[in-house]
Amino acid sequence: MQILLAFILGAVIGVGIHFQLHQRLTRGVVLAPMVGAVSAGAAWTILTWLGVGIDTPWPWLAALVVPIVVTYPVVIVVSRVRVAHDAREKARLGIG
16 A cells, blocks of 8 residues: 555655756656656555565665656657657748
């Protein structure tokens, strides 16, 4: 049941990252929270499967660190790809 806390924590971290980084209009509102939640849940699950108990700080620390480490690059790359794609499409269509 504690894995829900990891999912929620990852989503909250994702929301913070979404609003912290630029080019918010180039990506969906749900992208960063979803990446954060999935990465935190995956880290929690992997550590649980490896036998690390919730009485140790490692799953909790992973639920904090992994979403930050994963979500920042994903959001930055998606934003850059979208901006580049939009620029190519504008050039192809002769707009602006």
